[in-house]
Amino acid sequence: MQRENAHSVRQTNGRSGAKADGTVAKALAVLDAVAAAGRPVRFVDLLNDAPFPKATLYRLLQTLLSQGMVQYDAESQRYSLGLRLIRLAHAAWSQSSLGDAARPVLDALSAQTKRTVHLAQLDNAQVLYLDKRNAARPVAMFSDAGRIGPAYCTGVGKAMLAHLPERERADAIAKQSFHEYTPHTLSDPDALRANLEDVARTGVAYDREEHELGIICVAAPVLSRNGVVLGGISFTSSVHRESLADLAALAPLLRNAAAEIAERAESIFAPNVTAGAAE
């Protein structure tokens, strides 16, 4: 314990290149692990994949448990994600400035075109869906909000990538996995880059059955006034219903909607809320 010169480095005490961010980070990592399991998990199962010793993992779980972030079923001896998370997420979603701004616009788009509409954001070089309007039936929404998808082979993904600043775009492209979902998937960085140039030029991105056979999309980025990528929106359809060219006819509608969303989003953020300090 050298306190005199303690000011030195934040020694992360060697060991594998961990992040060593703090207890909170560890607890969240445990949460992720529980989430990743995809179903209730037992202590050992978590222990196997966890970089923590038994006692530490145990304590973290207890903390999360008493905090309502995970649940524990005594009978099956399994942990699952807790209700508090759902509450929080409800808040996160309903006040997400983009989601908030987009909601009525998506409603209108969906009603007007009878197509499936998606709203997404970029999260760590992946597509994170924020909202959806289904063409046909009232499908449970939550099953799609929060869902993660690939950026390099979806309409929204490409629309957003194309409008990123160069540096960020390069980073993001480097993070893509280029799994060949279908024969049409752009399966290497160069093919993607070429495609993105078109997208950047036209302001419209297409998914030509690149992610799923038979499924096509038109997408447009949602850009802030100063060109920052806020998100993306798209129409999805199927080749059985119409050709890509037909779907492309909806692009102007999409671009207008994107502009409207951007404007609404900025007016939510921007106003000098400084007034009502209380609360």
Added chain:
Amino acid sequence: MQRENAHSVRQTNGRSGAKADGTVAKALAVLDAVAAAGRPVRFVDLLNDAPFPKATLYRLLQTLLSQGMVQYDAESQRYSLGLRLIRLAHAAWSQSSLGDAARPVLDALSAQTKRTVHLAQLDNAQVLYLDKRNAARPVAMFSDAGRIGPAYCTGVGKAMLAHLPERERADAIAKQSFHEYTPHTLSDPDALRANLEDVARTGVAYDREEHELGIICVAAPVLSRNGVVLGGISFTSSVHRESLADLAALAPLLRNAAAEIAERAESIFAPNVTAGAAE
């Protein structure tokens, strides 16, 4: 200069604004605060309501920020909930054993009856909605999953309360706020208790415009094999559409559905997954 400790308020209480010790708990409290704000908040605003000194709050926010649990907009200098939360919640929701088990059942109920269907769970003596099927249009679901409601004046709430073990029920009743939403609201513990006795006897709870004028519900608890309250489901309708008596005719359907959900939920939890030890 001494931290006013000495209190040893070591409560493992956890819920409802409790502040058990531990960094994780504090960080989560900050998250809650951001969520509670309902919109992007500035540092000071958080500081005012927070029980933490400036530097501590600052550090906690930085941690949450670097963990993706909150976002920071440099321009407006405001914090909001982060995307990681949405991802986690998606997982929480889609693997919630109850929600999972209930989904197809709710679909069927909704298709069959054309009524609005709710699935809820008790969370800290309040109703937390997990899923919903709207009678008419495909409404964005997330806006309702995660929503919190009062237990003492909703169908699902009373259905669940009534089937709680005595001790827990007493606790839960003590936590109700008894706000008089409408002239029909059961606005004191005794009235509620009396009503719950009926509910317990019949296995069906009604909301007779107790929460909102014109809105009525029939609800049934989802009970595990050994009688533990897992959740509740309900049909909601309006007095303009039908009388409570008419709606009540759907009760048997509801009870069957509840039983089916319970069975499915238990078979999701139960299976001896012990097999794949390796991995």
Added chain:
DNA sequence: AAACACAGTTTCAGTATGTGGAACTATCAA
């Protein structure tokens, strides 16, 4: 029934980690 194995929980000394008062910087207003 005793022996074993493995899951889960508790303990405890040691110190890494988080704490928070205070000093500092940045911004705006008078």
Added chain:
DNA sequence: TTGATAGTTCCACATACTGAAACTGTGTTT
């Protein structure tokens, strides 16, 4: 310039986190 308020950094200090190891509980094997 001075003053007020917001946000950030510093750092001595001790809380509260760590993790090996011991322990308990349950199920399986002999």
